Amino acid sequence: MAATDGEVGHPTSIPALLARNARVYAAQPAWREKEFGIWQVWTWAEGAAEIRAIALGLMALGLERGDHVAVIGRNRPALYWSMIAAQMCGAVPVPLYQDATGDEMTYVLDHCGARFVVCGDQEQADKVIEVQERLHHIDQVVYVDKRGMRKYDHSRMNALADVVAEGKAAHNRFDAELDARIAELNYDSTCVMLYTSGTTGKPKGVVLSNRNIIETSKSSAGFDKLRAGDDVLAYLPMAWVGDFIFSVGQAIWTGFCVNCPESAATMMTDLREIGPTYFFAPPRVFEGQLTQVMIRMEDAGRVKKAMFDHYMKVARRVGPDILDGKQVSLGDRLAYWIGDKLVYGPLKNTLGFSRVRVGYTAGEAIGPEIFDFYRSLGINLKQLYGQTEASVFITQQPDGQVRSDTVGVPSPGVEVRIAENGEVFYRGPGTFVAYYKNAESTASTKDAEGWVATGDAGFFEEKTGHLRIIDRAKDVGKMADGRLFAPKYVENKLKFYPSILEAVVFGNGRDRCTAFINIDLTAVGNWAERNNIAYSSYQELAGHPRVYDMIKAHVEEVNRSVAEDPMLAGCQIHRFLILHKELDADDGEMTRTRKVRRKVIEDKFADLIAALYDGRDSVYTETEVTYEDGRKGAIKATLKLMDVAVAPDASRRVAA
Amino acid sequence: MNAMNSEGYTTADGRKIGGVMMEMKNITLRFGGVKAITDISFDIREGEIRAIIGPNGAGKSSMLNVISGFYVPQEGEVWFHGQRRAPMKPYEVAQQGIARTFQNIALFEGMSVLDNIMTGRLTLMKTGLFQQAMWWGRAQKEETAHREKVEKVIDFLEIQDIRKTPVGRLPYGLKKRVELARALAAEPKLLLLDEPMAGMNVEEKEDMCRFILDVNDEFGTTIALIEHDMGVVMDLSDRVVVMDYGKKIGDGTPDEVRNNQDVINAYLGVAHD
Numbered sequence: 001m002a003a004t005d006g007e008v009g010h011p012t013s014i015p016a017l018l019a020r021n022a023r024v025y026a027a028q029p030a031w032r033e034k035e036f037g038i039w040q041v042w043t044w045a046e047g048a049a050e051i052r053a054i055a056l057g058l059m060a061l062g063l064e065r066g067d068h069v070a071v072i073g074r075n076r077p078a079l080y081w082s083m084i085a086a087q088m089c090g091a092v093p094v095p096l097y098q099d100a101t102g103d104e105m106t107y108v109l110d111h112c113g114a115r116f117v118v119c120g121d122q123e124q125a126d127k128v129i130e131v132q133e134r135l136h137h138i139d140q141v142v143y144v145d146k147r148g149m150r151k152y153d154h155s156r157m158n159a160l161a162d163v164v165a166e167g168k169a170a171h172n173r174f175d176a177e178l179d180a181r182i183a184e185l186n187y188d189s190t191c192v193m194l195y196t197s198g199t200t201g202k203p204k205g206v207v208l209s210n211r212n213i214i215e216t217s218k219s220s221a222g223f224d225k226l227r228a229g230d231d232v233l234a235y236l237p238m239a240w241v242g243d244f245i246f247s248v249g250q251a252i253w254t255g256f257c258v259n260c261p262e263s264a265a266t267m268m269t270d271l272r273e274i275g276p277t278y279f280f281a282p283p284r285v286f287e288g289q290l291t292q293v294m295i296r297m298e299d300a301g302r303v304k305k306a307m308f309d310h311y312m313k314v315a316r317r318v319g320p321d322i323l324d325g326k327q328v329s330l331g332d333r334l335a336y337w338i339g340d341k342l343v344y345g346p347l348k349n350t351l352g353f354s355r356v357r358v359g360y361t362a363g364e365a366i367g368p369e370i371f372d373f374y375r376s377l378g379i380n381l382k383q384l385y386g387q388t389e390a391s392v393f394i395t396q397q398p399d400g401q402v403r404s405d406t407v408g409v410p411s412p413g414v415e416v417r418i419a420e421n422g423e424v425f426y427r428g429p430g431t432f433v434a435y436y437k438n439a440e441s442t443a444s445t446k447d448a449e450g451w452v453a454t455g456d457a458g459f460f461e462e463k464t465g466h467l468r469i470i471d472r473a474k475d476v477g478k479m480a481d482g483r484l485f486a487p488k489y490v491e492n493k494l495k496f497y498p499s500i501l502e503a504v505v506f507g508n509g510r511d512r513c514t515a516f517i518n519i520d521l522t523a524v525g526n527w528a529e530r531n532n533i534a535y536s537s538y539q540e541l542a543g544h545p546r547v548y549d550m551i552k553a554h555v556e557e558v559n560r561s562v563a564e565d566p567m568l569a570g571c572q573i574h575r576f577l578i579l580h581k582e583l584d585a586d587d588g589e590m591t592r593t594r595k596v597r598r599k600v601i602e603d604k605f606a607d608l609i610a611a612l613y614d615g616r617d618s619v620y621t622e623t624e625v626t627y628e629d630g631r632k633g634a635i636k637a638t639l640k641l642m643d644v645a646v647a648p649d650a651s652r653r654v655a656a
Numbered sequence: 657m658n659a660m661n662s663e664g665y666t667t668a669d670g671r672k673i674g675g676v677m678m679e680m681k682n683i684t685l686r687f688g689g690v691k692a693i694t695d696i697s698f699d700i701r702e703g704e705i706r707a708i709i710g711p712n713g714a715g716k717s718s719m720l721n722v723i724s725g726f727y728v729p730q731e732g733e734v735w736f737h738g739q740r741r742a743p744m745k746p747y748e749v750a751q752q753g754i755a756r757t758f759q760n761i762a763l764f765e766g767m768s769v770l771d772n773i774m775t776g777r778l779t780l781m782k783t784g785l786f787q788q789a790m791w792w793g794r795a796q797k798e799e800t801a802h803r804e805k806v807e808k809v810i811d812f813l814e815i816q817d818i819r820k821t822p823v824g825r826l827p828y829g830l831k832k833r834v835e836l837a838r839a840l841a842a843e844p845k846l847l848l849l850d851e852p853m854a855g856m857n858v859e860e861k862e863d864m865c866r867f868i869l870d871v872n873d874e875f876g877t878t879i880a881l882i883e884h885d886m887g888v889v890m891d892l893s894d895r896v897v898v899m900d901y902g903k904k905i906g907d908g909t910p911d912e913v914r915n916n917q918d919v920i921n922a923y924l925g926v927a928h929d
Contacts, residue, residue: 036804
């Protein structure tokens with residue numbers, strides 16, 4: 001039955017690989033989900049049977065070849081199964097961000113023309129029903145969690161359990177047709193369609209073929225020697241390409257087990273219980289964990305604190321070298337071994353990293369201190385650089401060549417080149433097929449030879465051959481006097497301080513740079529508590545004079561560090577303010593993957609930016625906010641503006 | 657609302673309400689010379705959400721205590737499932753399928769959320785103290801079965817992340833939810849809620865409303881609740897009893913009650929000449 005292509009010598013579709021796994025790894029765990037306090041397990045054989053039943057049920061509901069099946073919800077085996085079941089039927093799965101607002105969801109559902117929608121629970125079903133009033137092509141809604149759904153009109157709606165039961169009952173009728181549809185799938189059929197988060201404009205539907213997903217999974221799994229028996233925790237949004245590669249592509253290629261947490265709130269507990277061997281997290285997760293550890297160590301007893309400090313010093317000195325297999329003296333090895341028994345081992349266990357063999361971070365720059373902290377504990381944390389259009393992997397760091405300021409060497413099979421203006425281009429087997437219903441964007445992104453523009457500016461280090469990314473190519477600008485303006489470079493340096501959650505730097509076309517700062521409530525709140533600073537709200541804490549003083553010291557440190565790089569010395573911050581609200585995706589200020597939307601912020605806070613440049617000491621402002629349930633409100637505040645000392649720029653005289 | 661008869665009725669949103677589950681006949685409750693409740697009659701039907709409202713000191717909590725069997729009225733009769741109820745011990749009440757939450761949270765602060773909810777199943781446990789202390793054989797199996805039920809409740813009320821947290825460390829709104837969980841763990845037929853939203857913010861109230869509706873919908877549990885927040889009561893309940901100074905001044909659907917002149921007077925006050 002498996003559609004094995006003679007040319008590549010292995011199954012060429014996800015359903016065919018599933019059939020292989022059900023045979024080869026039959027009794028090995030394939031999916032786990034914590035429910036009712038216990039980890040429920042499905043083997044490859046059991047999971048394959050479930051998926052087949054879902055596929056039969058979807059056919060009974062009338063799913064046709066080429067239909068789009070939207071999938072919305074938190075990471076659950078049932079939703080992963082639905083995606084594979086849709087592929088079996090010849091349809092295209094389209095996972096969506098579960099925290100998307102009604103409008104965002106309407107756009108995507110309209111654009112892909114979904115006929116079927118699979119929802120995790122009532123919350124998602126409600127959104128879809130609302131959208132359904134406007135979009136009549138949504139024919140069938142299927143939901144996983146039955147709770148609260150009893151009273152709904154079920155004329156075009158079904159519980160997944162019922163779909164499965166119906167599929168099993170009707171298997172005689174559809175078996176042959178389903179097998180035929182599975183056999184039709186080949187390397188060029190569409191595997192999945194993923195919408196980009198869209199820092200600019202509307203999201204675009206990236207069409208990825210079986211070739212893209214399977215080739216990428218094959219080479220990346222080989223790169224890191226992933227194998228059956230590995231465990232991953234599936235907790236990142238299903239709509240994100242990374243989750244699809246890790247939890248579907250690589251999992252089904254190598255036959256490792258995908259573990260789904262009980263709920264978003266229990267993720268840390270579940271992480272500890274599973275102890276994944278292969279782990280991915282955006283920098284903010286690592287930052288959050290480190291902040292937690294540091295806060296708890298501040299409150300620890302004196303002996304414990306001294307022990308922690310001493311052995312962390314040892315770890316920082318020799319840990320990374322031991323991890324990279326470099327030469328380390330016997331005495332240091334012994335000290336590290338003792339430290340491992342006393343501090344690192346228990347700490348890794350608390351964090352859930354005891355078994356991690358390969359860990360990745362990407363999406364944003366990670367602070368060197370944070371990166372080194374994890375590596376010094378003996379956790380093999382690496383960086384990769386990728387995007388949806390590349391099926392994730394463009395470059396990644398090989399074991400033993402890991403640094404916090406590069407993103408590694410080109411992934412196996414991927415070619416990378418730097419254009420004259422500094423923009424990074426790539427092509428490879430993972431390069432996407434097209435943007436759905438958007439030939440114009442496809443043509444402007446991917447040229448005839450298959451080279452794709454990343455939109456990022458970067459360069460290869462001559463000595464190591466590693467790629468370094470500076471900023472988004474379009475964000476890199478010029479200041480009034482012609483010097484280079486790279487906001488992200490400075491923002492990242494600012495964000496490495498635990499008390500700064502987010503920073504936005506302005507200065508394109510101006511004579512000097514200024515910044516908005518968002519404080520991190522956890523870190524600053526804890527600091528305030530220890531220093532007896534009373535506050536009643538985020539806004540009050542953000543405006544506190546001592547918080548301003550602390551942030552000012554951070555900004556000045558960053559200025560000194562920026563001034564060391566002659567190319568970027570113009571980007572020093574002259575003046576800043578601390579925002580009275582957290583930048584939020586619900587207000588459109590950030591993307592769902594927490595990337596700053598510069599244009600939106602520039603428009604929305606135009607009054608504040610003006611104040612940063614006209615020399616006032618304070619500014620009054622009113623800001624519209626959107627609550628989680630969609631209602632709107634306004635917050636008023638008077639913000640302080642603060643000047644910062646600038647380090648002398650050796651190359652040029654500082655203007656103004 | 658459709659015409660009501662002994663068979664029950666159908667609510668505006670299409671739920672079927674059954675026959676009478678509990679009937680209060682001419683209840684009068686006195687504490688010494690003080691009459692807390694004077695000659696009140698009403699019924700609670702299978703599957704409905706029944707609210708008791710009234711200004712401060714109207715006798716609402718006393719009424720709830722009569723329903724739960726904690727107070728025995730001096731006059732009047734309580735009929736439950738077609739039988740007149742004799743004075744009972746609290747555990748007998750629990751065995752009849754009645755569970756409640758309290759206005760001032762009554763949880764074991766030092767115990768974990770899970771253990772607190774497990775106490776809700778105490779009356780359902782069959783093994784004796786000795787067997788449980790040895791924790792072997794039947795006792796072990798029984799605990800597993802009970803834990804399974806408790807986990808269903810934890811999942812239902814979405815408190816998985818605080819399962820192992822001591823109750824004392826939880827914020828107020830979550831404690832209320834844990835109390836509801838403990839009551840639900842007893843798998844009650846009739847659930848009594850004493851001011852379930854008191855002291856909550858808007859978001860917590862909305863959550864609690866949803867849970868109450870879901871409990872009623874999912875398990876078919878009959879719910880009698882006391883509440884101060886008029887908006888909540890009107891949205892939530894099928895029928896409302898209004899009390900003032902220990903007397904019943906209104907009874908009917910939220911709309912009927914809202915337009916009742918006595919109720920308006922009691923809540924907004926009347927001008928005295």
